[in-house]
Amino acid sequence: MNQQYPSVLLEKAVGEFAKLPGIGRKTAMRLVLHLLRQDAQTVEAFAGAIVTLKREVKYCKVCHNISDTDVCRICSNPARDASTICVVENIRDVMAVENTQQFKGLYHVLGGVISPMDGIGPSDLQIDSLVERVKGGSVKEVILALSSTMEGDTTNFYIFRKLSGLDVKLTVIARGISIGDELEYTDEVTLGRSIVNRIAFTGTM
Amino acid sequence: MNQQYPSVLLEKAVGEFAKLPGIGRKTAMRLVLHLLRQDAQTVEAFAGAIVTLKREVKYCKVCHNISDTDVCRICSNPARDASTICVVENIRDVMAVENTQQFKGLYHVLGGVISPMDGIGPSDLQIDSLVERVKGGSVKEVILALSSTMEGDTTNFYIFRKLSGLDVKLTVIARGISIGDELEYTDEVTLGRSIVNRIAFTGTM
Structure with missing residues (x-):
């Protein structure tokens, strides 16, 4: 043509x-x-x-999210809970979590995950600046919200090691069957994790 | 969002x-x-x-196709048959016909079809310049290759009236079932026209 x-x-x-x-x-x-x-x-x-x-375009000095100003709207919003940091891979993940309207803390955008196959090592990501933020002392909880892949798990583990010894609670977002999914079509790894990580049923979901 | x-x-x-x-x-x-x-x-x-x-971007002075020069590559190509003009609606149709590699004549891009509903009348289209080209005398055949819609048919009929009396053969591209289509899924109007406009079978298609 x-x-x-x-x-x-x-x-x-x-x-x-x-x-x-x-x-x-x-x-x-x-x-x-x-x-x-x-x-x-x-x-x-x-x-x-x-x-x-x-x-x-600028990137927030604090969380590395996209921003029009030096510090982004989320980091500079006094109504947000500065003691909780949600670690995500990229800008779209920030927007995805924001859209749930379930999270009122701050973010930390890594800029990717550790992936030796793609030549991405820890030094290519914003991990050191995350450690610095936690060392600042006001952070009580770091939530790891990376993709549920081998690279995501590797990165989770690397951050876990980097933050060990610091006085901060480290959590991972729940993996399990999606809302609306039928059990029989769920892959066995997800279903297995769902069973292992079952939570007390309180009458509401 | x-x-x-x-x-x-x-x-x-x-x-x-x-x-x-x-x-x-x-x-x-x-x-x-x-x-x-x-x-x-x-x-x-x-x-x-x-x-x-x-x-x-320029539009060819002769056929109104998109062009980098005053007269487009097709109109200025001496290897093309200047006695046959294929009338199409837009630039994409020129490319579609070119891709068939079955047509060696020139084009005339109308810039649309007559559509009173959208406020497009004959004067909004390049119909007068088509008539001028035919009056030039070297054109032997005008092939109407517009969409098979009410607007396309209206435009065909308008051009037919405008060119009547001039010494030029006026043809319309064949409508019929598409190559590879199954008969039972073809709409009845197309199938009906296919039967009415049947051609002699010569052993090859």
Whole structure:
């Protein structure tokens, strides 16, 4: 299909869109032709938003979450419980936990998990700054909310060792069958952990 | 989910992506965070490609296809048959026909079809310039390749009336069951037309 593009400029724009994850050349073409039908101002607003984001975005000095200011809205919010830190892998995980509206503490964004296969070691992650925060003394609990993968478990264990000896409670989010899941379709490892980590039934879930 | 975005800049970029057809807020977020992980140069190349396209793209003076030059590659190609013009709705249709590698003539891009419901009348389309091209005298056949919809049929009929009296053969692309389609799942109108417009079987398809 490539050589039949009527325009080099079109080809370039489609090529750029097609680099995005989950966007093939057909979808890229559809998106580009959609933008081409908009007026110049709309197209420049689109392009400008992403360039400005990349150029001006900051990361919170405290938790490394994305932010418009040096310290993010969550870390600087006096209504949040500064004694509890939830450790997550990335910005999307912060948003996922925020959306549950179940957590009122602060976050710590690692920027990934330990993954020797991908060449990511502890020094590539924000683990030292987490230890510093805990050493600050006001932190009572660190909740590990990483992915339930081998890399996530490795990272959990590394953080556990780094924080051992410090006066802080270390917890891990519960793993188990998802709300609404049927038992027979749950994988055996998850189901096994669910049984081992069963909790007292109090009449409500 | 809206108010929980950690950054106004992020919110803006996601909002712009979410305006694209078929892109919801979750996908928009995924795309923006992907771009955010790229280096500044990559992000600017992405944004630049679409702005440059919008700013510098030309439309062929002859056929109104997208082009980098005043007259497009197809119209200026001496190897193409200038006596046959295929009338299509938009740029994507040109590419679709080109991809079949079955057509060696030129195109004429209308820029849409007559659709009173959407406020598109004949004067909004490149119909007059088609008539001028045919009046030029070197065109022997005009192939109507519009969508098989009421609007497409209306436009076909309008062009038919405009070209009547001129010395040009007017044809319509065949409608029928698609290659590989099973008869029982074909809608009755298509199947009916297929039967009425049957062609002599010569041993090959």
